[in-house]
Amino acid sequence: MPPIQKILVVDSDERGRQLITFHLRKDGYVVEEAPAAETALQMELPSFSLIILDTALKRMDGLRFTSLIKGTDATAHIPLIICSSKGDSDSIIAGFNAGADDYIVKPISPRTMIARVRAMLRRSRQ
Numbered sequence: 001m002p003p004i005q006k007i008l009v010v011d012s013d014e015r016g017r018q019l020i021t022f023h024l025r026k027d028g029y030v031v032e033e034a035p036a037a038e039t040a041l042q043m044e045l046p047s048f049s050l051i052i053l054d055t056a057l058k059r060m061d062g063l064r065f066t067s068l069i070k071g072t073d074a075t076a077h078i079p080l081i082i083c084s085s086k087g088d089s090d091s092i093i094a095g096f097n098a099g100a101d102d103y104i105v106k107p108i109s110p111r112t113m114i115a116r117v118r119a120m121l122r123r124s125r126q
Helices: 014-026 037-041 062-070 089-098 110-125
Strands: 006-010 030-034 050-053 080-084 102-105
Touching (some): 006 014, 014 110, 030 037, 037 062, 050 110, 062 080, 062 089, 080 089
Parallel strands (some): 006 030, 080 102
């Protein structure tokens, strides 16, 4: 039996965060939420199998958070998906340059989100 996959959702928009969390839990994932990057940084990040975050966070933006996570040995291996309403090429490129493993533009269907999460977790186990 594969280990339980724990996902962290970081988004300052409570409604959006809860919607993502609902669909991930419905698919069998253990999900924790953080309303800000600063909150997420206080959590035991190496225990997560995946991080999903919005770039439009209040104090520390998502790109800075991504760079920090990917630049730290203890957390660099954690797959990170940016889920943002910013869908222009410059924003997407900035996300990948910061270290994101995938970039999803909002709004996204729950089924598509789950499929991308599954694919990311499958790749990270190999």
